[in-house]
Amino acid sequence: xxxxxxxxxxxxxxxxxxxxxxxxxxxxxxxxxxxxxxxxxxxxxxxxxxxxxxxxxxxxxxxxxxxxxxxxxxxxxxxxxxxxxxxxxxxxxxxxxxxxxxxxxxxxxxxxxxxxxxxxxxxxxxxxxxxxxxxxxxxxxxxxxxxxxxxxxxxxxxxxxxxxxxxxxxxxxxxxxxxxxxxxxxxxxxxxxxxxxxxxxxxxxxxxxxxxxxxxxxxxxxxxxxxxxxxxxxxxxxxxxxxxxxxxxxxxxxxxx
Amino acid sequence: xxxxxxxxxxxxxxxxxxxxxxxxxxxxxxxxxxxxxxxxxxxxxxxxxxxxxxxxxxxxxxxxxxxxxxxxxxxxxxxxxxxxxxxxxxxxxxxxxxxxxxxxxxxxxxxxxxxxxxxxxxxxxxxxxxxxxxxxxxxxxxxxxxxxxxxxxxxxxxxxxxxxxxxxxxxxxxxxxxxxxxxxxxxxxxxxxxxxxxxxxxxxxxxxxxxxxxxxxxxxxxxxxxxxxxxxxxxxxxxxxxxxxxxxxxxxxxxxxxxxxxxxxxxxxxxxxxxxxxxxxxxxxxxxxxxxxxxxxxxxxxxxxxxxxxxxxxxxxxxxxxxxxxxxxxxxxxxxxxxxxxxxxxxxxxxx
Numbered sequence: 072x073x074x075x076x077x078x079x080x081x082x083x084x085x086x087x088x089x090x091x092x093x094x095x096x097x098x099x100x101x102x103x104x105x106x107x108x109x110x111x112x113x114x115x116x117x118x119x120x121x122x123x124x125x126x127x128x129x130x131x132x133x134x135x136x137x138x139x140x141x142x143x144x145x146x147x148x149x150x151x152x153x154x155x156x157x158x159x160x161x162x163x164x165x166x167x168x169x170x171x172x173x174x175x176x177x178x179x180x181x182x183x184x185x186x187x188x189x190x191x192x193x194x195x196x197x198x199x200x201x202x203x204x205x206x207x208x209x210x211x212x213x214x215x216x217x218x219x220x221x222x223x224x225x226x227x228x229x230x231x232x233x234x235x236x237x238x239x240x241x242x243x244x245x246x247x248x249x250x251x252x253x254x255x256x257x258x259x260x261x262x263x264x265x266x267x268x269x270x271x272x273x274x275x276x277x278x279x280x281x282x283x284x285x286x287x288x289x290x291x292x293x294x295x296x297x298x299x300x301x302x303x304x305x306x307x308x309x310x311x312x313x314x315x316x317x318x319x320x321x322x323x324x325x326x327x328x
Numbered sequence: 329x330x331x332x333x334x335x336x337x338x339x340x341x342x343x344x345x346x347x348x349x350x351x352x353x354x355x356x357x358x359x360x361x362x363x364x365x366x367x368x369x370x371x372x373x374x375x376x377x378x379x380x381x382x383x384x385x386x387x388x389x390x391x392x393x394x395x396x397x398x399x400x401x402x403x404x405x406x407x408x409x410x411x412x413x414x415x416x417x418x419x420x421x422x423x424x425x426x427x428x429x430x431x432x433x434x435x436x437x438x439x440x441x442x443x444x445x446x447x448x449x450x451x452x453x454x455x456x457x458x459x460x461x462x463x464x465x466x467x468x469x470x471x472x473x474x475x476x477x478x479x480x481x482x483x484x485x486x487x488x489x490x491x492x493x494x495x496x497x498x499x500x501x502x503x504x505x506x507x508x509x510x511x512x513x514x515x516x517x518x519x520x521x522x523x524x525x526x527x528x529x530x531x532x533x534x535x536x537x538x539x540x541x542x543x544x545x546x547x548x549x550x551x552x553x554x555x556x557x558x559x560x561x562x563x564x565x566x567x568x569x570x571x572x573x574x575x576x577x578x579x580x581x582x583x584x585x586x587x588x589x590x591x592x593x594x595x596x597x598x599x600x601x602x603x604x605x606x607x608x609x610x611x612x613x614x615x616x617x618x619x620x621x622x623x624x625x626x627x628x629x630x631x632x633x634x635x636x637x638x639x640x641x642x643x644x645x646x647x648x649x650x651x652x653x654x655x656x657x658x659x660x661x662x663x664x665x666x667x668x669x670x671x672x673x674x675x676x677x678x679x680x
Contacts, residue, residue: 117571120575122571122574122575141577142574142577142578142579143577144577145577146575146576146577147577149575150575151571151575153568153571153572153575156568156572157568157569158567158568158569159426159428160567160617160622161337161617161621161622162567162622163621166623167567167568170564170565170567170568170576171576173561173562173564173565173576173577173578174576174577176561178558178559178560178561179557179558179560179561179625180560180561180625203337223576
């Protein structure tokens with residue numbers, strides 16, 4: 072599915088959170104959404120997901136305008152993995168994954184669908200199926216939510232800082248898994264190294280506007296890092312992968328200016 | 329690594345639970361028909377019910393028929409209906425607000441109903457010439473609806489949104505205002521037995537229930553249970569909160585409106601006829617969840633059946649424990665419900 076964000080703005084109580092957002096997500100691509108805290112990444116993901124109606128502009132999934140789709144139709148096309156998934160209920164992993172079938176089911180659920188087993192296999196949590204959600208580690212919870220999202224059989228996968236609270240090994244593991252899926256993915260990421268290593272394209276937000284977008288090489292430049300994050304860095308091509316490699320030299324002081 | 333951690337708790341299968349609770353409910357209702365100021369043998373109970381259901385024409389004395397069919401049967405049916413409604417409404421509200429302490433009286437309907445009841449009991453207010461028990465019922469129902477209306481006025485946002493946190497707080501505000509009014513009126517009234525009469529109304533009773541009331545309560549409870557079952561999967565989707573539910577395609581705002589207001593109307597009807605019987609709606613869903621797990625396709629019907637069983641047994645005890653005197657049914661539901669809940673809570677705590 073090809074997602075086109077056209078001149079989108081969203082504001083709440085006259086405060087504009089994001090504006091003039093234009094972006095194109097090609098089928099099968101993996102796009103990283105970068106930007107400092109409060110730059111509007113989560114808001115943009117929610118607008119793309121159809122959970123917030125843009126105050127201006129539209130988001131199109133192929134020919135259709137996302138916010139005019141019914142909730143059910145939307146949830147069959149677009150799946151979202153939130154930053155924090157919390158429940159007090161004694162749910163099992165399989166039951167959490169089965170929630171992904173809700174947009175496909177009737178009122179009383181339905182027979183077991185193969186996509187639940189497939190999703191657990193893809194997210195590599197088959198061995199956890201009978202476990203209680205409450206006993207899972209952070210990495211296992213994130214994978215379970217990914218499997219739930221995949222059980223929706225979406226054409227677009229939205230991930231909101233999916234690698235937060237994961238150790239390095241689990242961060243790489245998670246992003247490798249997602250890349251291997253081949254589903255169009257937009258992921259808000261904090262870690263620029265990870266973004267450089269796993270994304271096809273990057274979109275960088277600052278104060279609710281896009282300041283740069285394009286391929287990883289085009290976007291990740293020393294000037295951009297200075298402008299957006301207020302940090303000094305050297306960007307060199309990695310000797311073996313050729314992807315941009317970042318070396319930090321400290322802040323420019325712009326954060327407190 | 330995974331073997332070192334506790335695996336999910338063992339759950340009882342839902343179909344077994346449904347079957348067991350149906351049997352327990354039928355037995356409880358039979359017991360309810362048998363026991364009372366005059367105890368009838370099982371045989372007589374069967375004969376009276378069989379004759380009335382035209383399953384045969386056994387010889388039945390008029391007095392047995394009067395006691396079992398005309399007095400006890402509506403009472404037992406009403407208790408089952410109210411218990412089922414309170415059980416299922418409690419389950420729905422706990423899920424919808426993601427609040428373990430939510431009970432059917434969350435939105436102030438019981439406090440509002442009490443204001444209505446007090447107005448009739450103490451102040452002798454009459455509505456459109458209706459008097460006696462009917463006036464009490466009508467006033468309680470009107471009070472409950474007024475309280476619900478106030479809660480909605482306080483809680484609904486400009487865009488029509490009804491967030492659960494605000495609904496709960498508005499419920500507390502309205503309940504407190506109603507409680508202040510009730511206390512003031514009761515304490516300032518010259519009638520010596522006013523506090524006792526109001527307290528016993530508040531704790532609930534099925535004493536005044538006749539066939540007409542029982543049929544009405546049964547219809548309302550049945551409609552409520554069936555309607556709520558249609559929301560099973562939607563309620564499941566609320567497990568991870570509002571945004572998660574919406575991302576799964578659930579129209580959360582509409583579902584919440586329908587369920588919060590719909591269940592409040594059901595509870596208002598129940599409270600008007602029988603008083604605000606506590607504990608069933610709070611405790612039964614928790615007990616069911618601890619035994620059968622949180623899936624609503626099982627939780628909702630099991631909570632309805634469990635509530636019905638608890639209520640029928642409580643009412644039977646209420647009119648048989650102390651000969652010649654009735655104990656308010658709310659006292660019994662708390663006395664049975666709390667220890668059972670405590671036991672399960674400890675079982676759960678011992679595992680974690």
